[in-house]
Amino acid sequence: MKFELSFEGRSLPYHLADGDHTVGRASDNFVRIPMPRVSKYHAVIRINGDRIFVRDLGSTNGTEVDGQRVGSEEIEATAAATVSFGGAVLRRAGVTAPIATEFVDAGRVSSLMSYNPAEGYSNAARDRIMAQSSQLFELLASGQNSEEVESAACRFVAQCVRADRVVLMKDRGEATSIETTARWTRRNDDGAPLHLSSTIVGQVIRQRQSVLVADPHKDPDYGGQQSIMALSLRSAMAAPLFDNERVRGILYVDTADASVQYTHADLEVLTATANAVAVKLRNLSLENELQVAAQIQRSMLPETLEVPAGYEIDAHQVMCRAVGGDLYHCLRRPNGKVLIALGDVSGKGTPAALAMSAATVSIGLLAEIGGDLGELAPHLHNQLFRSFSSEQFITLFIGELDGETGSLSYVNAGHEPPLLLRKNGTMEKLGPTGMAVAMIEDLILETGEVTLAPGDLLMIVSDGIPEATTDGDAFLGIEPAKRILAAKRNDPLPEIREGILTAVAAYLGDQPNSDDVTLMLLRRGEEA
Numbered sequence: 001m002k003f004e005l006s007f008e009g010r011s012l013p014y015h016l017a018d019g020d021h022t023v024g025r026a027s028d029n030f031v032r033i034p035m036p037r038v039s040k041y042h043a044v045i046r047i048n049g050d051r052i053f054v055r056d057l058g059s060t061n062g063t064e065v066d067g068q069r070v071g072s073e074e075i076e077a078t079a080a081a082t083v084s085f086g087g088a089v090l091r092r093a094g095v096t097a098p099i100a101t102e103f104v105d106a107g108r109v110s111s112l113m114s115y116n117p118a119e120g121y122s123n124a125a126r127d128r129i130m131a132q133s134s135q136l137f138e139l140l141a142s143g144q145n146s147e148e149v150e151s152a153a154c155r156f157v158a159q160c161v162r163a164d165r166v167v168l169m170k171d172r173g174e175a176t177s178i179e180t181t182a183r184w185t186r187r188n189d190d191g192a193p194l195h196l197s198s199t200i201v202g203q204v205i206r207q208r209q210s211v212l213v214a215d216p217h218k219d220p221d222y223g224g225q226q227s228i229m230a231l232s233l234r235s236a237m238a239a240p241l242f243d244n245e246r247v248r249g250i251l252y253v254d255t256a257d258a259s260v261q262y263t264h265a266d267l268e269v270l271t272a273t274a275n276a277v278a279v280k281l282r283n284l285s286l287e288n289e290l291q292v293a294a295q296i297q298r299s300m301l302p303e304t305l306e307v308p309a310g311y312e313i314d315a316h317q318v319m320c321r322a323v324g325g326d327l328y329h330c331l332r333r334p335n336g337k338v339l340i341a342l343g344d345v346s347g348k349g350t351p352a353a354l355a356m357s358a359a360t361v362s363i364g365l366l367a368e369i370g371g372d373l374g375e376l377a378p379h380l381h382n383q384l385f386r387s388f389s390s391e392q393f394i395t396l397f398i399g400e401l402d403g404e405t406g407s408l409s410y411v412n413a414g415h416e417p418p419l420l421l422r423k424n425g426t427m428e429k430l431g432p433t434g435m436a437v438a439m440i441e442d443l444i445l446e447t448g449e450v451t452l453a454p455g456d457l458l459m460i461v462s463d464g465i466p467e468a469t470t471d472g473d474a475f476l477g478i479e480p481a482k483r484i485l486a487a488k489r490n491d492p493l494p495e496i497r498e499g500i501l502t503a504v505a506a507y508l509g510d511q512p513n514s515d516d517v518t519l520m521l522l523r524r525g526e527e528a
Helices: 123-142 145-160 197-205 264-300 351-367 373-387 479-487 493-508
Strands: 002-007 010-015 019-024 043-048 051-056 064-066 068-070 075-077 081-083 089-092 099-102 112-115 165-170 180-186 196-199 210-213 234-241 247-255 311-318 327-333 338-345 393-400 407-412 420-421 425-427 448-451 457-461 516-525
Touching: 051 064, 064 264, 081 247, 089 448, 112 264, 123 264, 123 311, 145 165, 145 180, 145 264, 197 234, 197 247, 210 264, 234 264, 234 425, 264 351, 311 327, 311 493, 327 351, 327 516, 338 351, 338 373, 338 448, 338 457, 338 516, 351 393, 351 457, 373 393, 373 407, 420 479, 457 479, 493 516
Parallel strands: 099 196
Antiparallel strands: 002 010, 002 089, 019 043, 043 051, 051 075, 064 068, 064 081, 081 089, 112 210, 165 180, 165 247, 210 234, 234 247, 311 516, 327 338, 338 393, 393 407, 407 448, 420 425, 420 457, 457 516
16 A cells, blocks of 8 residues: 655655554664654554554654544544654545535435336447447456546546536445545536435435436425525436445436436436446455455465474465465474474365465464374364365375474375485375365374484475366376475475476466465484
């Protein structure tokens, strides 16, 4: 998210990714403000997708959001909020405050016409929609964020019908009120408050129908109300921003030109436009949510891999989508041994990512409560069997390493067999000791045992490597990885990893990864 920081006549750009960012005078702060009134560690900004949260760290001169003092409990700042740190001001770049909108109670309107797209489109409207569809699709494709799409939608509607104002109003999520986020006006009075008919807006939102008022001034139900006369509109219409799941807001058009009378065909064109815009906005929202989900998922992977002295480890993951179903873990247990795990949840996308998150948390919790691997694995299976949906399971290799002896007890639950390259060049497979976790209720998981001698190298992979494919028929297989492992056995682990990933990329050519690729290398050093 892009911001602009202003202090002492200077303006600096900042890009803040998801997560916490400390603000203050200290040189190690991500947002550094070298001002006397700013404390060394002044405040924290937390970014979560499109949301901004602020909390103060006990600063001397305080932190404010739009003039409201912020304490140690974080508060959410709107996208257009001004955040002040002892006089230094931070604003989100390219975002303006919501447009001031006032509603006028129009009372009952007898000349109000409604339209539901389920009724179908008239020939006149269909011809216009088809003629303008390429322009609309180009408009939607060019929008990189919701603000661009909303502004472009208003301009597009103004080209389709004679209008004095085009207004787009939408909510910030389910069960939140709508506000004006974009508008087009013929007089370019962008700073003036908008006066809209609450009757028209309310009916669109409540009944999910498009509405049209041909000439409210001739409507006997208005009775010359001063509140309605203040609107100065001769014809108006509005359509719901219905994204095929829910109404996100409305697209509203009106004119004060007595010579302009909107028709039912105009209303149908507006309805089709509003639906297309709403779907685009939903897709952008889903993309943002996926980015947040991907960030959360990446944060669940261990930042550091703790292994006993005399061992080295390297782990890497490449997801084929924004979120994926592969996991790896490495943590020290209460008994002093180190638990290593690498798994692959069935399926792809968001369902697999949710299952991966559940499995990662479960592995971490169970590893901390004690007991040997033979006890831990059945507990893990029972927990995931209850948590996963009926079609989900996870192939999993999980091992417990005794650093002093090199003894590795392991459970291979239907996973691609890890390869153990011995110092003398021989290679062993650590084959399955049971079926995949959470596949069936009554699962028997046996424990295997192997010893890593000095100079031995263990490779654990997900099936994204051996099952890499461009057509679904031919697969890379494990042989290329075995050859690289043997040829580079004494090289640094990151170089071995890159050699294997390069072989996968070379096999795929210009095709994307067909599955998540996860690789872990564990080597016991030579004894002194």
